[in-house]
Amino acid sequence: MKVLVPVKRVVDYNVKIRVKSDQTGVDLANVKMSMNPFDEIAIEEAVRLKEAGKATEVIAVSIGPAQATETIRTALAMGADRGILVKTDETVEPINVAKILKAIVEAEKPELVILGKQAIDDDCNQTGQMLAALLGWPQGTFASKLEFDGDKLLLTREIDGGLQTLKLNMPAIVTTDLRLNEPRYASLPNIMKAKKKPIDEKSPADYGVDVKARLQVLKVTEPGQRQAGIKVESVEQLVSKLKEAGVIG
Amino acid sequence: MTTLVFAEHNNEKLNDATAKTVTAAVKMGGDVHVLVAGQGVDGAAAAAAKLDGVKKVLVADDALYAHRTAEPLAALFVGLAGSYDAIVAPATTVGKNFMPRVAALLDVAQISEITSVEAPDTFTRPIYAGNAIQTVKSTDAKKVITVRTTAFAAAASTGSAPVEKIAAGANPGLSEWVSENLTKSDRPELTSAKIIISGGRGMQSGENFHMLEKIADRLHAAVGASRAAVDAGFVPNDYQVGQTGKVVAPDLYIAVGISGAIQHLAGMKDSKVIVAINKDEEAPIFQVADYGLVADLFQAIPALDQELQKIGL
Ligand SMILES: Cc1cc2nc3c(=O)[nH]c(=O)nc-3n(C[C@H](O)[C@H](O)[C@H](O)COP(=O)(O)OP(=O)(O)OC[C@H]3O[C@@H](n4cnc5c(N)ncnc54)[C@H](O)[C@@H]3O)c2cc1C
Ligand SMILES: Cc1cc2nc3c(=O)[nH]c(=O)nc-3n(C[C@H](O)[C@H](O)[C@H](O)COP(=O)(O)OP(=O)(O)OC[C@H]3O[C@@H](n4cnc5c(N)ncnc54)[C@H](O)[C@@H]3O)c2cc1C
16 A cells, blocks of 8 residues: 655744734744744554555655745655655645645555644645545544555544544545554654655656635734733732633622 | 534534634625534524624434534535535634535645635635635635634624525445543634643653643633643643644633744644743743733742732632
């Protein structure tokens, strides 16, 4: 079984971003970029399936600028076998990411695609579900546990009220939640080995996908800031302040 | 223009998120219909029919929708989409799960988690964990939209829209519901509670969360947590507040032993009043707190319990 894992290059989760003063977007110059944390979890799960003898090959795909190669290298250092970079400097919306991934799935024929549940920059939480729709495959989103049951996938999901377990036909789409696993750090020898692993370079046009945006960003602005409050000296003072504010009692 | 709203419910009862989503849909203009899909949903459908601004309630009552799995729900919506200009759902885990499937089947770019309606085709939504707000305009003929419910007031319940039964859609037969393990609690739900008390890594154990539960019961509050507390197994996953958990905006949010990481703040910084109890006076949570108490929580929380009891809570 081949496993495909799409990995996105995003602003590192520790960075506090700044909105550009001309309101055209956020300032990404000289900002630390990393693999989307949910995608690290996706790669980890795929590599574990390979280590357990269930997967034969793990392919990492990224759609983005030339620098997205670094994100693919990270995936290869964690244990993926090869990479595909779909190079574009355009902003690619989830629907178009999903169309490109669909074409890759048709060419590579994986039985499982593991994506992150959301990218922490745009927080769209769409791509995996869209890919499942386009392929006519079942979707197991927000996964916290994944097991095989014969030729089916038994999947536990994080939902608003707790946990839900589904049985999915294969091939299937899975999106990762935080509790699925703890991703490994790539060791130095594996980082060296990853440099020799192959990465194919493609373009959206190779897959016949027009990445023209459907959504127009009119502006990007700063959120309203909260006013700094006060420090209270004691629990008694805290309670009396809350009573004054009318939120308790 | 006519908009179809997905009703969030647990079959018997309508979830508060539905009334808030109706408000967002009404702001887009035109008629608003609500679809209640589930099994044995008479109660939820009756409640949806009362929501102000709703012109009609559609009911698809079938075992296929008992657990609102994505594939059958998406098929149902796609079947109905021809009569609608917009499909809108709350950004609950159900909405987040099936809506992008609907969007892709209709070849539409979904707009996720809107926080305001600027025009029928223009919306704002937070990006980068709420550190930037994007204003986006859709160029698609149909709109597929999820709503961040904390940004909209609930529609009142004084209406009486007609309720119409509709046939179930196709069963794609791709997946099967097996079981659910839901957290049982008599406390209010996190996303609709007026008061929330949340604990972080500083709580040290699940046992210690009982201290917060005691306070929660005095204040009729819900109990939440940081990711660190969930990862450590102190509390179940559905307690997580934040960018990748639940977004909440209660009247009062009390953060106990939580440092205030960007990802946590993303889920609670729109609360009306924020209280932080932390022993580290440098903790970033104090930058958003209206009232900060620098103290060891193991002293402060029992003291708070006593103080609340003193004032008769
Ligand atoms: C209206 C709009 C305007 C935008 N403007 C800009 C801009 O000015 N500058 C900018 O840099 N970006 C911009 N973007 C972001 C860019 O288009 C996003 O990559 C895209 O929207 C995907 O959203 P997401 O990553 O939040 O998807 P999600 O659905 O949250 O992603 C889920 C998962 O899908 C996979 N995935 C998603 N994207 C990729 C990818 N490219 N390669 C591989 N796997 C992927 C990953 O596994 C990821 O975990 C914009 C997006 C929108 C919607
Ligand atoms: C992809 C991604 C998604 C994430 N999503 C979320 C999310 O949705 N929600 C979320 O919360 N986090 C999220 N995080 C994690 C986030 O970055 C932080 O790691 C997390 O919020 C920290 O939790 P904490 O504040 O409980 O723990 P810590 O940061 O360890 O803080 C514990 C605090 O407790 C205080 N403390 C300790 N003992 C005491 C005591 N006795 N009395 C008083 N105070 C005490 C300490 O001073 C400290 O400030 C995410 C991270 C990533 C990478």
